[in-house]
Amino acid sequence: MIGWCIARMDESVRRGIIEGRYSEMELEGIRCGLQRQVEERTKASGAILGLFAAFDVMLVMSKTSPFVFAAMLIVEGLALYAAWYLQAGRMKRQYNDALKRGYPGLERLRLG
Template sequence: MDESVRQGIVAARYTEMELEGIRCQLRRQVEERTKATAGVLALFAAFDAMLLMTKTAPFVLAAMLVVEGVALYAAWYLQAGRLKSQYNAALRRGYPRLERMRM
């Protein structure tokens, strides 16, 4: 999240309408970034299909699934989850009465 916008939210410099605009813009960014992780998921599915076709040991397949799950969560958090947590933390500090505006 842009540092100046985050500081503005913490300092409660925005009107409720401006804050709604910021929230909608961030929600669109989160949705776009979440959709982008679908490409990573497709790549992981292709890896898994190759492992199944080569009749890899079940232990290797299970380990690969765990690694893929951790990588997918990390990618999502760094792309989308962090925006949400930064916005919600700033909103809690600057506008504690506007809990309905959380993402």
């Protein structure tokens, strides 16, 4: 059920990288495209951060206990990381792992 919201790298491209089918120029193009996707998805996480900030303001305004506020911050941090990882981090990891297997000498093309 949650599988529809998990971003994945295109399987044929990932296999092509693992098998070393691309030239260095083609690989650079793939990297740039993925970098753009990761940046867009990371920026979209800002909307989630804004929503969490609104929740925090409401907690402060309602004079909630510091324990509840701290717990909420921890839950929000974990949720934000999980959202980022499922939408951007996983694609970075898949690309970097495929690059390491197919092109071990081209570490400079890793996604940072």
